[in-house]
Amino acid sequence: DAGITQSPRHKVTETGTPVTLRCHQTENHRYMYWYRQDPGHGLRLIHYSYGVKDTDKGEVSDGYSVSRSKTEDFLLTLESATSSQTSVYFCAISLRDRGLSEQYFGPGTRLTVT
């Protein structure tokens, strides 16, 4: 247990509604990541953060925004949810950047957009 929680754990929402997922860590790690996991695609990077207010886009960032106002919290927002954003979302943290340390994953959030 690397002190990572995600909320909510499950959510069903309607197309067009905004949704915010929260990742909270107690480890004070600088680097945080949001991934989505889909059958046939594996895990893919959405956004990442390398410090408070420092974020950047990943491979599949369209339709998503993030914010990090405190070291311990990294928020992922779907401004207007679409059915293609139905997925399982994982947050991860690491001590170092560039993949040069192990990543610790949260338990995941299963999001269904109807």
Add this chain to the structure above:
Amino acid sequence: KNEVEQSPQNLTAQEGEFITINCSYSVGISALHWLQQHPGGGIVSLFMLSSGKKKHGRLIATINIQEKHSSLHITASHPRDSAVYICAVSPPGADGLTFGKGTHLIIQP
């Protein structure tokens, strides 16, 4: 873009067998990661390596940088090893990981 290919996609074996899962990638990397995901979703980091070999209990991971290839071995496999094993790489200068699609392993008693 770094492509990560794993083989086999699915593997069913009997308890006690020696298991090998392979991972190949297309461009240079800073490090390679092996992860385990049990049914129900939790993802656990098994190894991070940039050269040579690492061992933890019955698990062994090797990497050949020149051939852009890594293997994960499980000795004396057990039904509790049943899980999806995921290979991921970190390209130099990039943040986040690029993942393979995973190998679904079932160990039958």
